[in-house]
Amino acid sequence: MKLPPTSLTFLNTFMLAILVIGGSAPVAFGASQAPRRLRSDIDDSQTFVLKGNTRPVVELGLAQDRGEISASQTLPRMSIHFAMTAAQRADLAQLLTQQQDRRSPQFHKFLTPESYAARFGLNTADLQKITLWLENNGLSNLQVARSRTWVSFSGTAAQAKAAFHTAIHSYAVNGETHFANANDPQLPKALQGMAQSVRGLHDFRMKPRMRRLQPRFTSSISGITFLAPDDWATIYDVKSLYGQGLDGTGITIAVVGQSDVLLTDIQAFRSAAGLPAKDPTIVLAGRDPGLQTSSGDEGESDLDLEWSGAIAKNANILFVTASFAGTGNGVEDSITYAIDNNVAAILSTSYGLCETNLAAAEFNTQNALFAQANAQGMTILAASGDGGAADCDPPQSNPNEAAATQGLAVDFPASSPYVTGLGGTTLNEAGGTYWGTTNNSGNGSALSYIPEVVWNDAFKFSSGGGASALVAKPVWQIGTGVPTDTARHVPDLSFTSSPTHDGYLICSEGSCVNGFRRADQSLDVTGGTSVGPPTFAGVLALLLQKNGPGSRVGNINPNLYSLAAMFPPTTSRSSSPFQDITSGNNIVPCATGSPNCPASLQMGYTAAVGYDQATGLGSIDANNLVQDWSFDFQLAASSSTLRVARGNSGTLTLNVTPQSNFAGTVSFTCSVAAPLTNVTCSIPGTVSTSGTTTLTITAGSTAGSPLQRPFRGMPTPGPWWPLLALTFAAAIFTLRKQRPAFALSAVAFLLAIAVVSCGGGSSSGTPTSVAQTGTVKVTATSGQLVNTTSISVTVQ
Numbered sequence: 001m002k003l004p005p006t007s008l009t010f011l012n013t014f015m016l017a018i019l020v021i022g023g024s025a026p027v028a029f030g031a032s033q034a035p036r037r038l039r040s041d042i043d044d045s046q047t048f049v050l051k052g053n054t055r056p057v058v059e060l061g062l063a064q065d066r067g068e069i070s071a072s073q074t075l076p077r078m079s080i081h082f083a084m085t086a087a088q089r090a091d092l093a094q095l096l097t098q099q100q101d102r103r104s105p106q107f108h109k110f111l112t113p114e115s116y117a118a119r120f121g122l123n124t125a126d127l128q129k130i131t132l133w134l135e136n137n138g139l140s141n142l143q144v145a146r147s148r149t150w151v152s153f154s155g156t157a158a159q160a161k162a163a164f165h166t167a168i169h170s171y172a173v174n175g176e177t178h179f180a181n182a183n184d185p186q187l188p189k190a191l192q193g194m195a196q197s198v199r200g201l202h203d204f205r206m207k208p209r210m211r212r213l214q215p216r217f218t219s220s221i222s223g224i225t226f227l228a229p230d231d232w233a234t235i236y237d238v239k240s241l242y243g244q245g246l247d248g249t250g251i252t253i254a255v256v257g258q259s260d261v262l263l264t265d266i267q268a269f270r271s272a273a274g275l276p277a278k279d280p281t282i283v284l285a286g287r288d289p290g291l292q293t294s295s296g297d298e299g300e301s302d303l304d305l306e307w308s309g310a311i312a313k314n315a316n317i318l319f320v321t322a323s324f325a326g327t328g329n330g331v332e333d334s335i336t337y338a339i340d341n342n343v344a345a346i347l348s349t350s351y352g353l354c355e356t357n358l359a360a361a362e363f364n365t366q367n368a369l370f371a372q373a374n375a376q377g378m379t380i381l382a383a384s385g386d387g388g389a390a391d392c393d394p395p396q397s398n399p400n401e402a403a404a405t406q407g408l409a410v411d412f413p414a415s416s417p418y419v420t421g422l423g424g425t426t427l428n429e430a431g432g433t434y435w436g437t438t439n440n441s442g443n444g445s446a447l448s449y450i451p452e453v454v455w456n457d458a459f460k461f462s463s464g465g466g467a468s469a470l471v472a473k474p475v476w477q478i479g480t481g482v483p484t485d486t487a488r489h490v491p492d493l494s495f496t497s498s499p500t501h502d503g504y505l506i507c508s509e510g511s512c513v514n515g516f517r518r519a520d521q522s523l524d525v526t527g528g529t530s531v532g533p534p535t536f537a538g539v540l541a542l543l544l545q546k547n548g549p550g551s552r553v554g555n556i557n558p559n560l561y562s563l564a565a566m567f568p569p570t571t572s573r574s575s576s577p578f579q580d581i582t583s584g585n586n587i588v589p590c591a592t593g594s595p596n597c598p599a600s601l602q603m604g605y606t607a608a609v610g611y612d613q614a615t616g617l618g619s620i621d622a623n624n625l626v627q628d629w630s631f632d633f634q635l636a637a638s639s640s641t642l643r644v645a646r647g648n649s650g651t652l653t654l655n656v657t658p659q660s661n662f663a664g665t666v667s668f669t670c671s672v673a674a675p676l677t678n679v680t681c682s683i684p685g686t687v688s689t690s691g692t693t694t695l696t697i698t699a700g701s702t703a704g705s706p707l708q709r710p711f712r713g714m715p716t717p718g719p720w721w722p723l724l725a726l727t728f729a730a731a732i733f734t735l736r737k738q739r740p741a742f743a744l745s746a747v748a749f750l751l752a753i754a755v756v757s758c759g760g761g762s763s764s765g766t767p768t769s770v771a772q773t774g775t776v777k778v779t780a781t782s783g784q785l786v787n788t789t790s791i792s793v794t795v796q
Contacts, residue, residue, distance in 0.1 A: 032118040034088065037194055038126045042133040046189040047165065052360030053184045055202055059359075063171035069179050071158035075168070077286055077328045078139075078160065078200035079152040079336075080130070081365040083193070088120050096374055100558045102632060103787065110377030110552055113146035113342050120372075121148025122194075133188065137163040145340045147372055152200075164198060174394070178203050196368070197361035205258070205330045206351035208300035209383040209411075211461060211499045211528035225435050226525055227496070227504045228516070229273045229310035230444025232535060235427075235496070237449070237573075238311060240623035241542045248312025248541040250549055254344035255280070255308055255534065256351070257301035257321045258330030259292035268512035269306040272505075274442035275313055280305050285337035286322035289330070293509060302508040303526055304350055304534040311538025318344055332366075339373045345544055345552045347373065348537040350383045350530035354392035355412035355470055363412070363470060370418035377552030381537055383529035384423040384491040385411030385464025388456065388586040389604035389613075404588050407595030408466050408603060414490050415468040418555055421490035422532030423615050424455035424463035424497025425581055443505075443516065449573050449621075454584030454607050454614040455497045455529075462586045464529060465491050465605055465613040476558035479565050479617075481610030492557060494581065494615035495535060499527025536620075543626045559629065560617065565783035566631060566664050569610060569618045575661075577625035581607050581615040630660040635780045635787040637695065642776075643794045644679075647701035651694050652791060654778060656687045663689050664782040670695060672793075675774035677703050679795060683778065695778060699795045703770055771796045 057063045084092065098106035111119070122130075130151060131142050139153040157168040164185035171178050180202030187195050225231075233239050263279055270277060292298050301319065309317045320338045324330025331351045338347055355363065370380055385391045390404035391411045414421030427450045429435070436445040456462035471488035483489060496502060503525035505516045511524040518524070544551040553559070569580035587604030590597035597603055605613035638653040656666050668683040678700035687693055776791045 033123045034085070034119070034121065036123045036125050037085070038129050038190055040190060042129055042188045042190045044133075044137075044188055047186040048189055048192045049184050050187050050195055050198065050361065051184050052364075053181070053197055053201075053362070055180050055204055055359055056357060057173055057204075058169075058171060058180050058182065058202075063173045063178070063180075065182075066170040066172060066177075068167050069157050069170050071156060071161075073157045073168075073179075074154065075157060075160055075200055076141075076154045077152060077322075077333055078154065078198065079150050080134075080198055081150040081196045081368070082122055083196035083364075084120055084368075092120055092371060092375065096371065096555065099375070099377075099554055108377070108553065110554060111375050113340060113376065116372055116375055117146060117148040120375075121145075124148070126194075127151065130191070134163070139163060147340055149368070149372070150336075160201060164201070166201070168201060180204065197359075197365040199332070199362065199365065200329055203324065203329075204357075205324050206332065206353050208296050209350050209352055209386055209528050209530040211386055211497075211526060211530070225445065225502050226516075226523060227446075227502050228439075228443040229275065229307065230440060230442035231446035232307075232311065232496075234444060234446040234448065235450055236539070236620060236622050237624070238539065238542070238622045241546075241626055242313075244546075246542040246545050246626075248315030248538065248545055250316075251312065251346070251541040251544045251551075252316040252318055252344040253308050253312065253534075253537045253541055254318045254320055254338045254347045255301070255304045255537075256331050256334035256338055256347065256349050257297060257304065257319065258324045258334065258351075259289050259295075259297035259301050259321060261298060261301050261305060261319065262291070262510065265302050265507045265510065265512070266305055266309075269302075269507040269516075270309070272443060272507065272512055272515045273310055275310060278309060278314065278317075280309065280317040280319045282319045282321065283337070283343070284322065285320050286328040286333045289321055289323035289328075299506070299508045299526065300350055300530060303504065303506050303530060304348060306506055306534075307504065307531065308348055308534035308537045308541075311535050312541035315538065315541040335366075336369060339369050339376070339378065342376050342378070345377060346379050346381070346537045346540050348381050348533040349413065350528075350533050352383055352385055352411040352414060354385075354387075354406075354409050355415050355468060356392065356409060358412060366413060367416050367418065370413065370416050374418045374555040377554045379540060379553060379556050380413070380416075380419040381533040381540075382414040382416075382419050382421055383411065383464075383533055384414040384421040384494075386424070386461055386528045387411075387464055388462035388588040389464075389466050390588045390590065391464050391466075393588075403591040403594075403601065404597075404603070405591045405594045407590075407597070410466045410468050410490050411464045412470075414464070415471050415488055417471055417474040417488055417557070420492050420536075420556055420560070421616070422529060422536060423465050423491030423494035423586075424527075424529045424532070425452035425494045425615055425619060426455045426457075426498040426584070427451070427496050427502045428453045428583070449579070450496075452494075452496060452579065452581050452615075452619055454581060454586055455494075456584060456586055457498055457500055461528075462588065462604075463491070463494060463497065463614050465489075465586055465616070467613070474557070476561050479561055479611055480568065481608055481612055483613070489611075489613055489616075491529075491616040492560060493532070493536065493578075493617055493620060495532045495619055497527050497529050497531055499525060503527045504531055539620070539622045539625070542622070543629055546626055547630075562783060562785065563625075563628060563631065564611070564617050566662070566785070567624075567628060573621060575624060575663075577621055577628050578617050579619045579621060580609060581612070581618045582609055583607055584614065586614040628661045631662045632659045632785060633657060633662045633664075633666060633690075633780070633782065633787065634659060635778070635789050637778065637789050637791055639791075641792045641794070642697060643796065644697055644699045645796055646699050646703065649696055649698040650793075651696050653692050654683065654695055654780075654789075655692050656690055656780065658690050662782075664785070665689075666780050666782045668693065669779045669781075671777050671779075672697075673774040673776070676772055676776075676793060676795060679772075679774075679776075679793070681776050695776075695791070697776055697791075697793055703772060703795070
């Protein structure tokens with residue numbers, strides 16, 4: 001039916017009124033992007049300085065400046081990364097918390113890169129303007145991230161200088177030659193508040209954390225032992241999981257690197273270790289890096305690929321690698337690619353650097369990438385470094401060579417709150433028989449768990465750990481031994497890492513000719529905190545397999561610390577997932593007058609009961625960790641409703657039921673909602689693991705004063721009153737326009753609404769009997785676990 005024009009005008013007014021009245025409700029209409037932030041085209045005439053984008057070693061004058069590089073030199077992998085709005089940052093923080101809260105509807109509801117882009121990325125219209133600006137500056141090979149949080153491009157040093165108003169210089173640092181931007185870049189004013197960092201203007205890179213024995217070691221001396229995968233599986237109780245049919249099938253582990261590898265080395269390692277044949281899949285995240293032997297990158301990648309696949313025997317291992325040193329950003333490009341393409345449930349990196357060596361903007365950008373990975377359900381594992389408590393000082397092979405001069409420091413990315421940092425221990429066989437006299441078919445001879453102490457092999461070859469100078473303490477990092485300060489602490493866990501005492505066997509550069517041995521019978525042996533990420537990645541693959549196909553868990557740190565509160569680390573094998581390390585330290589010598597250096601000229605941390613800054617929560621019992629991972633308890637009331645008479649009490653039974661080996665003490669609190677006046681509740685005692693307790697609700701003999709109304713049927717002011725007022729105004733309007741028929745209809749509508757709202761009747765008087773209905777909320781707590789239930793209570 002076609003309405004007359006006046007009716008259309010009134011209808012439009014009516015709908016506008018409804019939108020105004022309900023204006024606080026969000027209207028989405030299928031929106032899939034963040035709002036636009038650029039209100040005009042990008043103009044180069046006005047710029048701002050994007051602070052925090054100059055490498056500290058350059059900014060502080062600690063590098064020898066050799067002048068500008070050639071204007072024609074190509075910078076093949078530059079990128080602009082974008083900052084989220086304050087609303088987006090708050091939304092992401094809330095989402096990450098909800099994804100790890102078992103009681104949240106968002107628990108383990110992880111995002112795809114596209115859904116992440118819709119919620120946290122830039123609007124495509126803004127990206128079009130940005131890419132046009134980059135093209136107008138002569139930059140090419142543009143690529144927009146799936147997450148819409150960065151744009152990458154390539155160009156020459158001259159083009160970078162013209163676009164970002166900073167020269168690219170050559171620098172000498174600690175015997176190495178690098179290039180880097182001499183100053184913070186400048187960008188168009190329109191991008192202020194949007195641009196977070198410009199990456200790829202330098203070639204400083206993260207370093208591998210593997211420690212290789214040099215010269216190659218020979219095991220001709222009787223009694224010397226080395227770790228084969230079968231030994232690690234025995235020591236950390238992985239074999240119990242193998243016995244349950246868990247081998248990593250269907251789970252993908254991503255390993256990141258910056259070198260090619262020889263597949264023949266991986267194949268030889270798996271053969272020597274008695275593992276089924278299974279090659280990794282290689283993905284190039286940039287230019288082909290080639291074999292990088294002198295830098296240690298090839299050996300690092302061999303270790304990571306071989307040992308991740310050794311613990312999770314049938315997992316899919318994805319090797320993401322990219323070039324560096326003038327042709328790309330190496331492992332940083334690999335990490336960025338792996339996250340933006342959401343390639344795996346687990347990402348293992350054994351690279352790092354002292355966190356304060358990063359420019360502030362780079363640090364923020366990398367953390368934002370790791371937060372995205374967590375939102376997508378990716379678990380990130382990283383080595384905590386091999387410099388003991390002084391991560392910024394390069395490790396020395398001679399204990400008399402030098403002392404730390406740069407103070408206490410920790411390694412990044414292990415210090416990120418979105419990453420699990422893994423430190424090092426040393427096996428301590430004193431006083432026990434832990435090795436057999438012959439090797440089995442997997443070349444293993446370990447008989448049981450072997451006690452551990454902190455890894456500390458002379459000057460600054462020891463477990464990295466301490467307090468972050470850049471990251472605030474996450475809410476989940478609490479428990480026995482955790483320092484009561486405001487800093488994030490690393491490591492979170494630790495594994496045997498010494499290359500000199502039960503080092504790890506690998507095959508690299510064609511070394512394995514006869515089993516693990518070379519032609520000259522020597523062995524390729526390695527260690528360092530590099531071994532933690534790939535081996536623990538293998539354990540997590542078994543955990544995900546147990547949880548089911550497609551399983552992801554995201555940031556595991558909240559659950560690790562909750563587990564430690566529920567099952568405290570112990571110094572002997574027990575039902576706890578954690579093996580407490582209480583002996584040893586990561587103390588290093590320091591120079592007189594240097595930061596943090598005490599009178600003893602020794603600084604660092606000593607192992608202690610519970611958490612410590614040398615080994616974190618300790619090492620693990622893999623079987624207990626997997627079995628206890630989903631620990632929790634259920635809370636249920638015997639009824640969801642209760643009626644209590646004034647001056648009396650009523651009771652309900654509360655029942656606690658454990659899940660997944662839960663074994664803790666549950667305490668209770670209760671609260672009474674506002675509609676229930678003069679009503680109290682109580683829950684005595686606690687429940688240990690499982691059992692019942694009683695909720696008592698008591699109603700006082702008198703209630704609070706009810707709301708008095710002059711007429712029984714008159715409604716309290718509500719959302720209809722603005723609508724009635726608008727309808728009345730419309731009636732007056734139509735009368736003035738000489739449309740009495742429509743005015744009468746409007747008045748009739750007004751009266752009908754009034755009758756419905758008032759419920760008819762208008763007799764005076766006040767209620768003689770008041771029944772109150774409200775909610776009593778019960779909260780049950782055990783450590784960081786919280787469960788709630790609500791009871792509907794009626795008081796008459």
